[in-house]
Amino acid sequence: MTADTKQVIMDAARAMVQARGYNGLSFRELAKEVGVKSASVHYHFPTKGDLGAALARRYADEAIDILDGFLKASQDAGACMRMYTDVFRSALSNDNRMCLCGIMAAEHDDLPAEVRAEVDRFTDVNIRWLVKLLSRGKKAATEAIEQRALAVFAAVGGAQLVARGRGDIAVYDEAIEAYRAAGLLP
Amino acid sequence: MTADTKQVIMDAARAMVQARGYNGLSFRELAKEVGVKSASVHYHFPTKGDLGAALARRYADEAIDILDGFLKASQDAGACMRMYTDVFRSALSNDNRMCLCGIMAAEHDDLPAEVRAEVDRFTDVNIRWLVKLLSRGKKAATEAIEQRALAVFAAVGGAQLVARGRGDIAVYDEAIEAYRAAGLLP
DNA sequence: CAAGAGCTATCTATCGGTAGATAGACGGAG
């Protein structure tokens, strides 16, 4: 019984949001999945916005750690970028799911403000990391690097979305390969 | 008073879906927007799936006409591609909306089957058109062209999604420019 | 031409279901 119910709820909720989006998440279904009553979910997360924001916050925080690990693991930009694209790939290989914040970005406009803020932060985290990566040894203007970082982030997210729609992870692989071939990715 | 109510309903529904997604569309709100009762919407579209499928079908059909017009309007691949990216740009400039099928793609998994089919067809239409465009005068392998077409479609969709999240159309422009600079777009 | 039958498009009213949210009882652990 040690397994902190709050963490179990968050894990299940994350999986459900990655599969069906924030609006597709319901307290009842989530509670059933976890094996508690919906009132118990409300005990840990008073409102749905609280839950959504907690999910996105943890997701962005984890991203910071994971991505920093990549930069430390290799000095090679190409290798780091492959690790980066592989993270997004792993969401798809996990039952055709999306990046939590990627799918929430589509619902951006009717997200509670506190959720939206965390989703935006996830984007910031990614852009900052990509800027760091693309800056390595390059002397290009900061502005150009930022533009490139944003384009990479958008392209990877788009590839994930399209591949998921096709229900075929090979579509993701092909898109990434095309990005690399075109020179968008290092 | 000529304005066919069915068309008015579809126009309003499209705008609402482009802003808040398929799940964010409700018969009551839609009816209020149009100025009728929700029962009247059900008269024209018995189920929500019927309405969603009708929207996506019309959207895909219009896309075919518009895109073919581009190919006829210019022989230059770069010019055609700019017209293509400008179509997606115009959705953003129309009150920060998304491509109808782009936002529905995010909800792909819990879309009624008849809606999903039309959304998938929209993707097909785009890929086919891009293949046609990228094939002009190129002798590259069909497979490589298809891969490239898919990557372009995904990248443009991703740029739209990210730009919308940022609420800044300049983000879209910058991403597209970066794609062009990298050589992904002709 | 006129009368009536049937159709179209809309309305009011309501259905069963589910959403998020809350109050208060209960039981176990410190």
Add this chain to the structure above:
DNA sequence: CTCCGTCTATCTACCGATAGATAGCTCTTG
């Protein structure tokens, strides 16, 4: 004894969908 976590039970609001009535148009037919 008290506090924490979970439960039962319930609330209000909204969802998509349906039933049934009605006004007005159109078409047929004597």
